[in-house]
Amino acid sequence: TQFLHYNSTTNHPSDWLMLFNPAILLPYLIDSFSLSPNSPFSDSHSVKLLWFYVPIGAKIWSFAGFIVLNFGLWSYWIWQGLNRCFHNPKATLLNKGQSYRLTACFEVVLLGFALNPNLPDWKNHSQALFENFQMLLVFNLLLFLGLIVALSPHRQTLQDWARYRHQHKSIRKGGILSDLIWGKNSPGVVAVGMNLAIASTILSPWILLWPTSEYKTPALLALLLNATMIIFYASVVQLMLLMKTPKRAIWAAGTVTGFITLPPMVLSFLSMLPSVHSHVWLFSAFSWASVEYAAGTSVAIALVTQSLALVLLNLQLTRQLRKVGESATKTLLSPRPLAVIE
Template sequence: LPYLIDSNSFDPNSFYPVERSFQDLRWFGIHIGASFWTMAGFIVLNYGVGTYWFGQGLNRCFHNPKATLINKQQSYWLTASFQAVILGFALNPQYKNWRGYTHGLEENSQMLLVFNVVLFLALIAALSPHRQTLQDWARYRHQDRTFRKKGGVIADLIWGDKSPAVVAVAINCAIASAMLLTWILLWPANEYKIPALFALLLNSSLIMIYATVAQLMLLMKTQKRAAGAVIAVGGLILLPPILFWIGSMTLYETPAIWLFSVFHWGILPYANGSVFLAIIAQSLALTLFNVQLGRQLRQAGESTTKALLSGKTEKYQARVSHLIH
């Protein structure tokens, strides 16, 4: 992956001809940059896969504008296919004379984490239902007698279109992490292996926090819930590094603080024992957010059910009084 970055770098010391970068392009060891036809075929293949997923989203929204862009089953396949594509490039790191092969692997793993953050932000937006849908789901879950026969809450959280997206995002994280974890474990023993594993864990934890916060914002009673979710998640991503920079908290002096930002993968070599503290803190925050989400879902379902029951009671009383008179 660095050959694509260095080929467009403004640093004269890192100049790498564009033609040479594409000639060295490999995917799962296949030298796709060796000829024009293999390169063109690979581009067409990726274009076709991207068009397919884009068409799936358009098709769902055309038939039901209130539906999520993709369903949860499609998201699992999308994540797996995306990981396969980007992981194929990461297997063959391009490195300079003063950098070793293992350092190239570490750089590629960091780039994959960045790509995954972008992917999961898109998945969160595509999978998260809004307040009315969640209210209907919460009421349906309490009233439908066949709900348990269909697999209950767990099955609906995994496959259902109207249920919260947090569990689906967690499964997508597990799919992506399993593929990247297998690759990292196959690295030769080096000093970058353990930091790469911690970076993968912290990245998944942050993604889950973003997903839960976004779902909480979409459950609010305000009119502009989507804008609120974007602002909240964007603030979680951008505000920490901005505040750390304003407070003169450098990476080398206070690395533990930077572990709570999305750029944690660059701080791990300097964090030492602070990684475990960051993992515990993020796990605690994720637990609290999910407890709050569960509480709000229960309240939404109960309030909607009570409103319906009270409405039916009022109609029944009005009918009885009409018959009496």
């Protein structure tokens, strides 16, 4: 069974994916029933997997238990989405409160794998931590794209919300902001922003506790740039879901996919590397690849530009919601002609 004994851990957040592969337990199980004098729990046969510095791969019972807990956790969240859609097919996949808890779970789980990076001879500890942080941002991008899909209601739901929001109980209690944060049918942009705040609250203390300050500022700026880009994508999706165009969900998905994939493809085709043309990469979904090479003025310009784009998009979204709500109200209150019976 020696060919099964491998250590595929890399001590960065991608180790989390290994927990979805039950075959990783085969070396433990085979060796535990073999007549080999070598212990299956020895260092050479165990998976050197750390989570918050705990060696969960040292023993089969801890490793198997962690895999079961991981499957149970994410099965629970999948079930929450399926159960919600089963009872109301027109509802969003998750309500806003569920999304906040999901984000907290996701960040804590992945952060546990990022704390103890590999340290080759040519790399210092802070650089290795920064690379783990970059991998975390990649996973976060995937998470938040899923949350944008799960939290963005479609046109009819938004139309009903815009028309009746003054009657909502949450409006009477806490105002429009409370409804945007917790409401079932309100636009999802603010909820995505709240999820970004939760993720940043979990990751920022870890960044500030890095042993040296060399990569702290680039990491915090990358976190901020990543957040503004994700809110930009959420605003674009919500605005496009308000269109009357059929298959608007496909249009929204295609537009965001283009925003994410086309800039790095074009820049790579033009041989514009993040380390050389860092100011251009700051406007992409992968700004974390160039932020450590960018000047402070370039980062400031990128943040101001993205903020202005967010303001314009959300002003347009507000106008569209008001327009949709007013037109729906007029249609509802307009007198209908009586049918003439001959």
